[in-house]
Amino acid sequence: MLKCDLDQGGLAVELGPWAELASSEAFGVRVDGELLTARSPGLRVQGLDRTILGDGVEETVVRYERADTPALAVEWHVERRDALELAEAWVVVRNLGPGELTVDRLDSIRVDLATGGAGAELRSFTSSWGLEFEPVNQPLTGDRTLQTLAGRSSKNEHPWFALVRPDGVALAGAPVWSGNWVFRFEETPQGHRLSGGLHDEGFAKRLGPGEDIEAPHVVLATGADVDATSVAFAHVARETAPANALASQLPVEWNTWWTYEDHSIDEQVFRANVDAAAELGIEVCTLDAGWFGPSDTGSHWTDHRGDWDHVNAERFPSGLRALADYVHERGMRFGIWCEIEAIGPKAAVAERRPDLPARRDGQPLGQVCFGNPDAAQWAYETLDRLVSDEGADWIKLDFNLDPGLGCNRTDHGHGPDDGLFEHYRGYYGVLTRIRERHPDVVLENCSSGGLRIDLGMLRQTHLTFLSDPDWPEHGLQLLWGASLMLPPNLLLHWGFSEWYGDHRHQTFDPRDPNLQPHQVDYYRRIAMVGSTGLSWGLPNLPENVHARLASNNRTYAELVRPYIRDADLHRLTDQPKRFGEGDRWAGFQYARPDGSSHLALLFRLPGGEDERTIALHGLAEDADYDVSWLDADRRETRGGADLMTTGLHLRLPEEGSEIVVLVRR
CATH class of the missing domain: 2.70.98.60 (alpha-galactosidase from lactobacil brevis)
Incomplete structure (x- = not known):
C-alpha cells in the first residue's frame, strides 16, 4: 500500500x-x-x-x-x-x-x-x-x-x-x-x-x-x-464512525414523511402510528418535518426552517416532549427531523439573528454559516435542546440546498474565500460536541436524500440516508453502489414507501387486495441489505400485511442484522439499475470476519429470468457448509468449492426473494 x-x-x-x-x-x-x-x-x-x-x-x-x-x-x-x-x-x-x-x-x-x-x-x-x-x-x-x-x-x-x-x-x-x-x-x-x-x-x-x-x-x-x-x-x-448502543442495535425505524408529509401529520396521527408501530416490532418512531414554525396547519416546512424553537401548536398542541414520552412509554425511541443548517425565507430567526445567514456577494444562500462561531454555538444549543428538553433519541439531520462556493461575508470570522471550508469545519465541530454531550443519541446524515454521502460526514454521524425515493430497483442500485465505500450498518434506506402524492415509480399500496406475501417480503428485504426503516401509514393495515410486516421485522432483528453489524459485504451480481436496466437479479453476501457463517440476500427483479445460479464468494474451498433456505424451508450440506463454482440455483417469481444462511461445519 x-x-x-x-x-x-x-x-x-x-x-x-x-x-x-x-x-x-x-x-x-x-x-x-x-x-x-x-x-x-x-x-x-x-x-x-x-x-x-x-x-x-x-x-x-x-x-x-x-x-x-x-x-x-x-x-x-x-x-x-x-x-x-x-x-x-x-x-x-x-x-x-x-x-x-x-x-x-x-x-x-x-x-x-x-x-x-x-x-x-x-x-x-x-x-x-x-x-x-x-x-x-x-x-x-x-x-x-x-x-x-x-x-x-x-x-x-x-x-x-x-x-x-x-x-x-x-x-x-x-x-x-x-x-x-x-x-x-x-x-x-x-x-x-x-x-x-x-x-x-x-x-x-x-x-x-x-x-x-x-x-x-x-x-x-x-x-x-x-x-x-x-x-x-x-x-x-x-x-x-461514531458508535453507541442504539446505533449498534440497528433499530427498525418508522418515519412520518412520505405517507403524511407536513400537511397531513399531527399529534393524533402520530400517536395512532406509534400504537401500531409498537405491535409491529418497530423500535424508533421519527417525526419528520412539519412539527416546527407558526401555529398554522397551512404552513409549509421549507418556509420556516430555522425556527426550531417554535412548535406548531395547531398540529401538536401537547408539544414534542409529550410525544417523546408517549413513544418511550411504549418501549420505543423517539426521533426528530431537523435541517439545522438551513434558514427558510419566512424564518423569524433570520430577523432576530442577522449574524446567522450565509451570504455570497450579498445574496442569501438559504443557510446558516457555521464558519461563524456564534452561529455554530446557536446550532449546538438548538440540537442540545431537542435532546435535553424534547426527549429526542435520534436526530435526522437534513440539508436540502447547494451552497456552491459558500459564504463570503467578512464579518463571520472567516475570510472571503474560505467560507465553505470553515462552514464544514464548524459543522463537524457542532456534531462532535453534540455526541460528547449526548453520547447515546443517534445522528442520521441526510441531504436531499443521498447528496452528501462521504467519509467526512460518516465520521461525525452514525449512519447515512441513501436517497429520498425508494422503489425496489432504485434501492438495490443505491445499496450496490454505496457499499463500495461504506459498510451496510451505516447505510439506511427503505424498501418501498407509501407516498402521499404522485410519483410514477412510488406505486406501493399496502392496502391493495392483490398484494402477494412474497411481494411484501421483497419490498421489506431490500431495505434489510443495510440499516432498515419504512414510511407507511401503519394504522388499519390489512391483517395479512400487518402480520407479514411484523414477521419481516422479526427476521431482520433476529437473523439479518447480526450480519449487518460486522460482516464483510460482497456483491454477487452486477449492479441493478432503477429504470429496468442493469442486472435483473441481485445478490448480496455477508461474510462473518472469522469465516464461521455467511448470509445471502437474493432478489429477482421485474424482467429477470425465471431461474438464476449465483456463485458465492470467499468460502473455504475444503470446508463443508450447512445451507439453510428460509423460504424454501430446505437444508443441505455442500462444499465450499462447489458453492463458489456451481453456486446457489434459484427459481423465484418476479419481485421474489430468498434468504440463505451458510454455517461452516
Missing part, C-alpha cells in the same frame, strides 16, 4: 502495484501563487517520523521547511493499514514567517501511477436527486477530472473512484470531506498523475504568523479487485 521513505533523490513513494518505488511529488500546495511539492527545490526535508498507533496502524510524517519568503513548513502525513492494503494521506501547511500568506490549493495526494498502456478503466458514479449512484465506466485515456462544486459532496458526482486494470487489480480513492472535492487524472509519459482532495476553485485561506491549515484527508485502497477495496473501505469506516 502507500509507503514513503527518504532516499538520495528525496522522498520515495510506493503505491502497491500502481507505482514502483520512485521519487514522487507526494502532495501539492499552492502558496502565494507558487505550487510546492515534495520535489520543489525550495523545500528542505527536516525529517521523517514513524509512529505505531496500534492495531496495525502506522503513521508516517515527512516534514519540510522553507526559509525563503514566505517562510513555511509543510507536513505530509500517511496513515497506513497494511492488513487492509489501505492508507490515508493529508497535508498540513504552517506559516513560519512574520507576515501573512495565502494558501489556495491543498492536494493531499499527488502521485504518479503506472497506467500507461495498461488499458485501465476509471469507474465512478454521478448523482442527483433520486438518481444517486449512476455508474460511469470509461477508459482512462487523456486527462480526466472527477469533482463537485455544488457545495455538497455527492451532488453531481459521488466522492469515490476506482481504477481497474484488465487483470482486475484495483485502486480506489475517496476524500474525507463533505464539501467541494476534486480528483485529477493527468496523463504523463508513464501513465497518469493522480492529485486532489479539497477542490481549489473558489478556495483561498489566509494564514497569519504561526497559523496552520490541515487539508481534508484522502483514503486510498488497493486490492485484487474492486470488491477487495470495498472491504478495506468498510473496515476503516466502521473503525472511524
